[in-house]
Amino acid sequence: MNNQSPNQSLNKSQNLTPTQKALSGLSKEQISNVLVRELGWEKYRVNQIHSWIYSKSSADFEEWTDLSADKRELLSEKFQIPLLKVVNHQISGKDGTEKFLFELSDGNVVESVLMCFEDRDNLTACISSQVGCAVGCPFCATGKLGLKRNLTAAEIVDQIMSIQRTTNKRISNLVFMGQGEPLHNLDNLLEAIQIIRDSIAIGVRHITVSTSGLIPQILELGKTKMQINLAISLHTADQDLREKLVPIAKKWNLFDLMRSLNEYFQMTGRRITFEYTLLKDINDTDEQARALCDLVRDLPFPCLINLIPYNSTGGEFQRPDRSQVSKFKSIVERSGRKVTVRVTLGNDIDAACGQLANKAIENK
Secondary structure, eight states, X not given: OEEEOTTGGGGTTOOOOTTOEEOTTOOHHHHHIIIIIISXXXXXXXXXXXXXXXXXXXXXXXXXXXXXXXXXXXXXXXEESOSSEEEEEEXXXXXXXXXXXXXXXXXXXXXXXXXXXXXOSOEEEEOOOEEEOSXXXXXXXXXXXXXXXEOOHHHHHHHHHHHHHHHOOOOOEEEEOSSSOGGGGHHHHHHHHHHXXXXXXXXXXXXXXXXXXXHHHHHHHHHTTOOOEEEEEOOOSOHHHHHHHSGGGGTSOHHHHHHHHHHHHHHHOOOEEEXXXXXXXXXXXXXXXXHHHHHHHTOSSOEEEEEEEOOOOSSSOOOOOHHHHHHHHHHHGGGSSEXXXXXXXXXXXXXXXXXOOOGGGGGO
C-alpha cells in the first residue's frame, strides 16, 4: 500500500517566484550576506533566522515572533524557506520507509528516502547528489536516466530540511546513496557537508558517501581528512565483469582502486565499506564469492563487506535465493572480514537500493 503524505498539499505552493530567493540550504555566512549586506539588517538577526530555519525547521515566517511584523512581511515578500517543492510523498505499507519526489527550480526532479530500522531509534536519510547519473550501471534504475546536471550545495542540503519539515522528524544519519555519483559533484558535496555539519548538526561520522570508484576524487576527499564513512560500489572482484556492471571500471581498474583506498585510509584512518549488489547467476556464484574473499583478505586497511540482494528495476537481472545469499556470505566470511546483508526497505514503493527512477512524476 502506498500512502500519500497529509503534508503533500501544503507543499504545492512552494515554487519560487522570480523575485523570491530561498533561504533553506544556505550557510550562515550566505544568510548573513542576504540579511546584512542586501537588507542592511543587524548582524544578530542572522542567528535568529538561522535558528528558525535549521534548529526549529520552520517554514512559516509568521512563527518567527522574535521579528517585528514589518520584518516578517518583508521576508515573505522577498524570500521563502524551501528551495525544493515536494510533489510526491509515499510511505511504504510494509516498513514505513518514506520516499520524496522533489521538483527543482528548473523543473528537474530528484528523489530522496527516509528510512527507519527496527533495531535502532535514529532515522537515516538517503540523499541524491545529481539529477540522474552518468555511471550507467545496468542494474540501477537511476543509471538508465543518464545525467542531466549536478545538484547545488543548497539543493543537497534542502533535501534534508524538506524531509524534516514534511515529516516533523529529526534525521540523525545520512547516506549519499540516492541518485547520482556523489564524487562527480565533489565541490558541491563538500560544501553541502559543511553546511550539514555546522547548521543541521549532523556530525560527519554519521555521514556515508558512496562512490563507484573515482580514484582522483577519492584521494581529493581523503586530503580533506573529513571523518566521513566511505562506501565503494564494488559488485564483483573480477575486473572484466566489473567493467560490465560498473562501466567506469574501464577507466579505473580494481588494482589501482585498492591502492587508492589504502592511501585514503592512511589519510583518514577510516574503515571502508564495500557494497556488493548480488545478481542471480552473474556475481553471486561460489566462484565469485571466493574471488571476493581473496580480494579483501589481505587488504592493508580495515573494511566491511555489505551484501545487497538485488532489488528489481526491470530487465534481465534477478534477485538471488536466500540460500545462495547465505552461502555467499559464509564463503566471504572466511576472509576474516565482517560481512553483512543489507536489510531491504521500501521496495513496495520503489525506494530500495537501486530503484530511484522518478516514476512518481507521472502522478504529479
